Amino acid sequence: MRVETDGKQFALDRQRFLFRGVTYGTFGQREDGALFPDREQIKRDFCAMHEAGFTVVRTYTPPPDDVVELAADWGLKLFAGVFWPDWRYLLGASRRQHRDIVRRAEKEVRAVARRLAGTDEVMALSLGNEVPADVLRWVGTRTVASALGGLVDTVRDEDPDQLVSYANYPTTEYLPLDSFDFLTFNVFLERQADFRRYLTRLQHLSGDRPLVLGEVGLHAGDGPAGERRQASALDWQLQTALERGVAGACVFAWTDEWSVGDQPVEGWRFGLTRKDRSPRPAFDVARSWNDRTVADLDYPWPSMSVVICAYNAAETLDECLRHTCALTYPDLDVVVVDDGSTDATAAIAERHTAARLVRIPHAGLSAARNAGLRAARGDLVAYLDADAYPPPEWPWYLALGLDSATVGGVGGPNIPPAGDPLGAQRVARAPGGPLHVLVNDDRAEHVPGCNMAFWKIVLEEIGGFDPVYTAAGDDVDVCWKVLDRGWEIGFHPAASIWHHRRPGLRGYLRQQRGYGRAEALVAARHPDRFTPTGSARWRGRIYDSFVPSLGRQRVYRGLYGASSYQSVYRGGGHTLDIGHQVGVPLAALALLTAPLGALSPLLAAPALASVIAIAVLLAIDARRTRPPRRLRGWAPMFRAGVAILHVLQPIVRWWARARVGGAARKRVPSAERLPGPARRIGRGVLLLPATVPRPQLAAAVVLTVRRAGLRVAPATGWEAYDAKMTGSALVTGELVTSAHPEGSVQIRVRRRVRRAGVLTSLVATGVLLGLAPPLAAVVAAIAVVEVGRGLWRTGPLVVRVVEEAAR
Numbered sequence: 001m002r003v004e005t006d007g008k009q010f011a012l013d014r015q016r017f018l019f020r021g022v023t024y025g026t027f028g029q030r031e032d033g034a035l036f037p038d039r040e041q042i043k044r045d046f047c048a049m050h051e052a053g054f055t056v057v058r059t060y061t062p063p064p065d066d067v068v069e070l071a072a073d074w075g076l077k078l079f080a081g082v083f084w085p086d087w088r089y090l091l092g093a094s095r096r097q098h099r100d101i102v103r104r105a106e107k108e109v110r111a112v113a114r115r116l117a118g119t120d121e122v123m124a125l126s127l128g129n130e131v132p133a134d135v136l137r138w139v140g141t142r143t144v145a146s147a148l149g150g151l152v153d154t155v156r157d158e159d160p161d162q163l164v165s166y167a168n169y170p171t172t173e174y175l176p177l178d179s180f181d182f183l184t185f186n187v188f189l190e191r192q193a194d195f196r197r198y199l200t201r202l203q204h205l206s207g208d209r210p211l212v213l214g215e216v217g218l219h220a221g222d223g224p225a226g227e228r229r230q231a232s233a234l235d236w237q238l239q240t241a242l243e244r245g246v247a248g249a250c251v252f253a254w255t256d257e258w259s260v261g262d263q264p265v266e267g268w269r270f271g272l273t274r275k276d277r278s279p280r281p282a283f284d285v286a287r288s289w290n291d292r293t294v295a296d297l298d299y300p301w302p303s304m305s306v307v308i309c310a311y312n313a314a315e316t317l318d319e320c321l322r323h324t325c326a327l328t329y330p331d332l333d334v335v336v337v338d339d340g341s342t343d344a345t346a347a348i349a350e351r352h353t354a355a356r357l358v359r360i361p362h363a364g365l366s367a368a369r370n371a372g373l374r375a376a377r378g379d380l381v382a383y384l385d386a387d388a389y390p391p392p393e394w395p396w397y398l399a400l401g402l403d404s405a406t407v408g409g410v411g412g413p414n415i416p417p418a419g420d421p422l423g424a425q426r427v428a429r430a431p432g433g434p435l436h437v438l439v440n441d442d443r444a445e446h447v448p449g450c451n452m453a454f455w456k457i458v459l460e461e462i463g464g465f466d467p468v469y470t471a472a473g474d475d476v477d478v479c480w481k482v483l484d485r486g487w488e489i490g491f492h493p494a495a496s497i498w499h500h501r502r503p504g505l506r507g508y509l510r511q512q513r514g515y516g517r518a519e520a521l522v523a524a525r526h527p528d529r530f531t532p533t534g535s536a537r538w539r540g541r542i543y544d545s546f547v548p549s550l551g552r553q554r555v556y557r558g559l560y561g562a563s564s565y566q567s568v569y570r571g572g573g574h575t576l577d578i579g580h581q582v583g584v585p586l587a588a589l590a591l592l593t594a595p596l597g598a599l600s601p602l603l604a605a606p607a608l609a610s611v612i613a614i615a616v617l618l619a620i621d622a623r624r625t626r627p628p629r630r631l632r633g634w635a636p637m638f639r640a641g642v643a644i645l646h647v648l649q650p651i652v653r654w655w656a657r658a659r660v661g662g663a664a665r666k667r668v669p670s671a672e673r674l675p676g677p678a679r680r681i682g683r684g685v686l687l688l689p690a691t692v693p694r695p696q697l698a699a700a701v702v703l704t705v706r707r708a709g710l711r712v713a714p715a716t717g718w719e720a721y722d723a724k725m726t727g728s729a730l731v732t733g734e735l736v737t738s739a740h741p742e743g744s745v746q747i748r749v750r751r752r753v754r755r756a757g758v759l760t761s762l763v764a765t766g767v768l769l770g771l772a773p774p775l776a777a778v779v780a781a782i783a784v785v786e787v788g789r790g791l792w793r794t795g796p797l798v799v800r801v802v803e804e805a806a807r
Contacts, residue, residue, distance in 0.1 A: 001120060002120050002123070002161060003017050003077060003163065004163075005163065005181055005209065005210055006391065007208065007210075007391055007415050007496055008203075008206075008208070008209070008210055008211070008245060008247060008413075008494050008496050009210055009391065009393065010123075010210060010247055010248065016392055017055070018055055018248075018290075018293070019055060019210075019247055019248020019249070020053060020054050020055045020056060020248070020249075020289075020290040021054065021055070021056035021057065021058050021079060021212075021250035021251065022049060022054050022056075022057060022251045022253070022254045022272065023058045023059075023214075023215060023250050023251070023252045023253045023254060024036075024045070024057050024253070024254050025059055025060055025061065025258070026060050026061060026258065026259055027257060027258070027259055028259040028262055028264065029262045032064065034064040034067075035060075035061050035259070036059075036063075036064065037257075039066050039070070042066065042070050043073075045254065045277070046073070046074040046076055047074055048273075048277070049074070049254070050074040050075060052287040052290060053287055053290030053291050054076065054286075054290060055075075055076065055077060055290075056077045056079050056123065056248065056250065057076050057077070057079070057254075058078075058079040058081070058126070058214065059079070059080050059081055060081040060129060061082075061083045062081070062082055062112045062115075062116070063080050063116075063122070068116075068119060068121050068122070071121045072120075072121045076121070077122070077123035078121055078123065079123060079124050079126060079165075079250070080112075080116065080122050080124070080125055080126065081125075081126045081128075081129060081167070082108060082109050082112045082113075082126065082128070084104060084128070085101070085104065086101065086131055086135075087101060087138070087139045088131065088132055088135045090139070093138065093139070098139070098143065101147075102147045102150065105147065105151060106151060106154050109125075109127060109151045109154050110154050112125065113125065113155045113157075113158035113159050113162060114158045114159075116159070116162075117158050117159035117162070118159065118161075123163060124162070124163035124164060124165055124181070124182070125155060125162060125163070125164050125165075126164075126165050126166060126184065126214070127148060127151045127152065127155070127164060127165070127166050128148065128151075129167040129186075129214075130167060130168070130169045130172075130186060131144060131175075132171070133171040136172055136175065141174065141176075144175065145175055145176045145177070148166055148177065148179075151164075152179045152180060153179075156630070160630070163181040163182065164181055165180050165181060165182050165183070165184040165212065166184060167185075167186055167214040167215075168183070168184060168185050169185060169187070170185070170187060170198070170566070171563070171564060171566050172566065173185075173202075173205065173566065174555045174566060178626060178629075179629060180209075181209065181629065182206070182209045182247065183202065183205060183206035183210070183211050183212065184212045185202055185211070185212075185214060186213070186214045186215035186216075186252075187199070187213055187215070187216060188215070188217070188218070190233065192236045192237075192240060195236075195237060196243075196244060199211075199240065199241065199244040200244060200441045200442055200493060203244060203245060203246075203494060204441060204493055208413070208415045208496075210247030210248070211245075211246050212246070212247055212248045212249070212250070213241055213248070213250060215250060215252040216234075216237050216238075216249050216251060216252060217230070217233075217234055217237070217252040217253070217270055217282070218230045218233040218234060218237075218270070218282075219270055220269040220270070220271075220282070221269060226269070227280050227281050227282070228281060230280065230281070230282045231280070231281035231284070231285045234251065234282045234285050234286060235285045235289075237249075238251075238285070238286070238289040239289070239297070242292065242293070242294055243294070243400055244493075244494065245393070245492065245493065245494020246494075251272060251282075251286050252270050253270050253272070254271060254272055254273060255271040255272070255273045255274070255277060256268050256269055256270070256274050257271075258270075258271075272286055294396040294397065294400075295328065295329075295396055297396075297400075299400065301329070301330055301331070301399055302378070302379045302399055302402070303331040303333070303377070303378040303379045303380065304329060304331065304332055304333065304378040304379070304380045304381075304382055304395055304398075304453070305332075305372075305375075305376035305377055305378035305380070305381050305382065305456075306324055306327075306332065306333070306334050306395070307335045307337065307372030307373070307375075307376060307381060307382065307383050308320060308321070308324065308334070308335070308355075308372075308383075308384050308385070308386055309337045309339060309365060309368035309369055309372060309383070309385070309386065310336060310337065310338055310339065310341065310345050310349070310368075310386040311339040311340070311341055311345070311365075311368070311386075312341045312342060312343045312345060313341065313343075313345050313386035313387065314341075314343040314345050314348055316386055316387040316500060317336075317348045317349065317386045318351075319389055320384065320385075320386050320387070320388060320389045321334070321348070321349065321352040321355055322389070323389035323390055324355070324384065324389065324390060325352050325354035325355055327390065327392065329395040329396060331378065332378070333356070333376065333377045333378050334352075334354055334355040334356065335355065335356050335358060335372050335375050335376060336355050336357050336358065337359075337360065337368040337369075337375075338357060338358070338360070339360060339363065339364070339365070339367070340359075340360060340361045340362025341362075345386075346359060356375065358371055358372065363467065363470070364471065365449075365465075365469060365470055365474055366464075366465035366466055366467045366468070366469045366474045367467050367470075369383060369449075369474060370464045370465050370467070373456065373459055373464055373465075376456060379455060379457075380398075380402070380456070381453060381454055381455075381456050382398060382452070383450075383451075383452050383453065384450065384451065384497065385449070385450035385499065387450075387500045388414065388450050388451070388498060388499040388500065389497065389498050391496065391498070393494070394496070394497060397412060397492045397494045397495035398410050398411075398412065398453050398495045400492055400495075401442070401490035401492035401495060402455075402490055403442070403490060404488065404490075406486075407487070407488045407489070407490040408454060408458040408482050408485075408488065408489065409452060409454035409458060409479070409482055409487070409489045409490070410447070410452070410453050410454075410489065410490040410491065410492060410495070411447020411448065411451055411452040411453070411489065411490075411491055411492075411495070412436075412447075412451050412491065412492050412493065412494070412495025412496050412497070413451070413493060413497075414434055414451045414497050414498075414499035415497070415498060415499065416428040416498070416499060416500065416501050417498045417500065418628070420503070421503055422631075422634075423503045423505075424500060424501040424503045425501075426638065426641045426645060427501040427502050427507075427508045427645065429625055429626065429642045430508065430642055430645035431580065431645075431646055431649050431650075432511075432512050432515055432649050432653060434450050434499065436491060437538050437541065438491055439539060441491075441493075442491050442492070442493075443488055443489065443490065443491060444489040444491040445479065445489070445538060445539055446475070446476055446479045446480075446538070447475070447479060447489060447491065449472075449474060449475030450499050451495070451496075451497045452475060452479075454478075454482065458482060458485075458487060459478070461485060462478065462481040462482060465478055466525070468521055469518055469521060469522075471517075472514055472515050472517075472518035473515075473518030473519060473521050473522045474518075476522050476536070477522055477525060477526070480526050480529060505645070505648075508645060508649075509648060509649075512649050512652045512653050513652050513653075513655075513656045514656070515656070516653040516654065516655065516656025516657045516660075519536070519653070519656075519657055520656070520660045520661045521660075521664045521667070522536075523536075523657075523664070524661075524664040524665040524667065524706065525668060527711065527713040527714065528714045530713070576620070579613075579617060580617065580650050581650045581653075581654075583613060583617075584617065584647055584650040584651055585650055585651055585654040585655075586610075587610035587613050587614050588610070590606040590607055590609070590610040591610050591611070593606050593607050594607035596775070599771070599775070600771045600772060602771055603768075603771060603772060614647060617643075617647060618640075618643045618644070619643075621642065621643035621647070622639040622640055622642070622643040623639075625639040625642040625643065627639065661711075662709045665706050665707065665711065665712075668703060668706050668707050669703070673806075674688060674701065674704065674802065674805045675688055675690075675691040675697070675806065676688065676689070676805075676806030676807055677803075678802055678803045678806040680799070680803075681746075683748075684748055684749060684795055684799060685746055685747070685748045686747045686799060686802055686803070687744050687745070687746055687747075688744065688745045688746075688747065688802075688806060689743065689744060690739055690744055690745045694738075694739040694745050697737065697745050698722040698735070698737045699714075701722075701735065701737070701802060702722070702735070704801060704805045705723075705725065705735070705801055705802070707801075708797065708798075708801045710725045710726065710727070710793060710798075711725060712724070712725045712726075712735075719734075720734075721734035721736050722735045722736060723735040725749070725794055725798075727751070727789065727791065727792075727793040727794035728786045728787070728790030729757055729786050729790075730757045730758055730761070730783065730786045731751060731752070731754065731786070731787060731789075731791055731793075732751075732752050732754060732790070732794070733749040733751050733752070733794030733795075733798070734749065734750040734751075734752065735747070735748075735749055735798075736748055736750060749795065749798050751790075751791060751795060753787065758783070758787075761779065761780070761782075761783035764776075764779050765779050765780045765783070
């Protein structure tokens with residue numbers, strides 16, 4: 001059986017494969033030209049590795065037949081390097097030289113892949129090791145990345161099941177390696193806090209793939225003190241790697257015997273063993289960690305309840321419960337809440353005796369989550385969707401994400417299973433899915449409801465989930481309420497789950513319609529976190545491992561390119577998001593003007609411009625789509641399908657928000673009764689008795705006006721008003737309060753005409769006067785109506801609503 005990737009980890013024969021590696025070589029050249037010791041020495045080394053609990057041997061050159069045979073004898077897997085003279089051996093910079101390098105590399109890679117094809121002992125090939133940063137600058141990042149991607153294709157032509165990677169290092173972390181099966185980084189850091197922080201960063205770079213440390217360790221120096229320091233550093237390095245969810249680590253190196261260019265290297269003391277193979281203290285450290293998993297970390301694991309809310313989930317619930325009930329986390333409680341299902345959901349849950357079933361009449365997702373919260377016995381309540389399932393390590397990594405007393409909740413990634421149909425894989429790469437929003441590498445603004453956990457006392461403190469959210473939106477609402485109470489939300493990049501996406505277009509659009517309705521409800525309760533267009537104003541960054549950034553990389557390289565950790569930063573993307581979320585719905589509306597082209601060809605210009613704009617967005621979306629790594633043949637069709645989803649999603653989402661926006665604002669919880677009676681004192685000013693503090697009264701007025709159906713956003717603290725309201729497309733209002741004279745609070749709304757909107761209306765009317773006077777009159781009349789409607793809604797309507805609430 002061959003080792004496979006399994007999300008962020010590895011698997012062998014459907015069981016977790018513990019990647020416990022050590023590097024081997026390079027050695028002096030032997031008679032057959034291989035850079036390995038003689039067979040007897042390899043046999044002794046592999047026997048000692050096996051007895052120490054190592055499972056993987058990393059070589060820097062292709063293993064000859066005897067190395068493969070001996071690895072099989074001792075139950076070891078080989079992470080085999082393929083050596084080829086790369087660009088660091090290039091003198092000059094001509095295209096012909098580059099083509100020669102790539103041609104020789106392809107020839108060598110193909111020969112090695114063909115010779116080792118189907119060899120179970122070779123778990124992966126490494127197609128290179130640490131191309132230096134200055135070489136990348138000299139040759140070009142894209143040039144090197146393209147060549148490496150071509151070598152991946154070469155391996156898969158010879159052996160489609162062979163895993164491939166490339167051994168990178170921090171100085172070139174900006175090198176895009178999207179086509180490789182897992183990410184390998186050689187990392188040497190001598191401070192644990194830096195090491196931990198950097199591994200978290202690398203986990204985000206690896207996305208939905210395993211992260212492997214290709215080299216980790218420390219020079220032993222001279223004498224016993226240096227060897228003790230080496231052992232101590234290796235101890236916390238392996239512990240931190242396990243805690244950060246690293247899929248595997250290769251300790252550098254097995255022995256001090258080491259050669260370069262067939263010349264022995266002197267003063268080399270990175271080995272777990274000395275040249276004579278006598279073990280150093282670090283050897284015992286590595287052996288002690290080789291048989292440990294995340295469950296063996298010395299950590300105060302909190303009791304945990306996993307709540308699975310299910311409504312007509314018979315199709316996926318059994319898979320979810322098989323994996324969840326198999327978790328070996330200590331003091332784990334599994335609760336299934338059947339939200340009034342009419343299918344076999346309850347019967348399936350009852351078959352899993354390790355889970356407790358709670359039945360409620362059908363009331364929606366938030367009500368089910370609250371029922372699970374009441375039934376939960378654990379201190380930590382984790383929520384898992386019925387169409388998702390966890391890997392074995394999931395609860396431990398969730399708990400490790402609670403790394404501070406200020407962290408009230410935690411979440412992790414959700415990944416579509418690789419075996420899901422192509423329709424589901426397209427949806428996974430479409431917008432509007434369950435994504436996390438991070439403010440830094442281990443703190444979140446939002447974690448999706450399919451994979452989130454909170455301390456039970458925190459959920460009880462905020463009053464649980466708002467029952468108004470029956471299908472979606474509850475996770476966004478609860479995350480923002482937790483943050484508003486001063487808590488942080490942690491994020492652990494290895495606390496991933498498998499989450500099935502909708503398999504086709506109809507299911508996806510139905511889901512987005514529901515999300516749009518939920519978004520309107522969330523916007524009514526958190527208006528300060530939404531833009532005037534109705535889209536969320538995230539303070540963090542949305543992370544999606546399937547959608548690469550459109551913008552060019554900006555790389556911090558240090559002065560003269562000498563930075564030890566040359567990091568990549570990506571800016572932008574906001575314009576493209578606006579182009580989709582705002583531009584696409586506007587373009588769809590503009591298409592409705594196409595019949596006006598019968599009156600004048602110029603009147604068809606808006607519709608034609610919309611067609612061009614949508615075509616451009618489709619081309620961009622298709623170009624940025626990253627197909628599944630092992631998709632063969634149908635990549636253009638796959639890209640086109642994802643691009644269509646990108647264009648349809650904002651239209652469906654906008655339509656759903658627009659339909660329920662007014663009703664959603666009216667469903668905001670009732671405000672406190674305003675002190676009264678209210679007295680009009682002219683020019684739209686109201687006078688209320690100051691029976692409560694003015695800020696509290698202003699907040700109550702905002703809620704009162706919002707329930708009348710107006711879009712009202714509280715100020716952020718930097719403005720000279722208490723709230724801003726939208727009266728119409730052309731009129732806004734600014735709510736202002738003042739606690740004077742003594743014992744009174746005055747309220748008024750400063751009304752503002754949107755100059756840009758009025759100017760646009762005037763220009764449109766002027767242009768249409770010469771083309772279609774009747775249409776110009778219609779545009780002018782609409783503008784007048786919008787101004788009148790806005791003035792009434794931000795004036796007399798507000799006065800009437802406040803007066804009624806103060807009776």
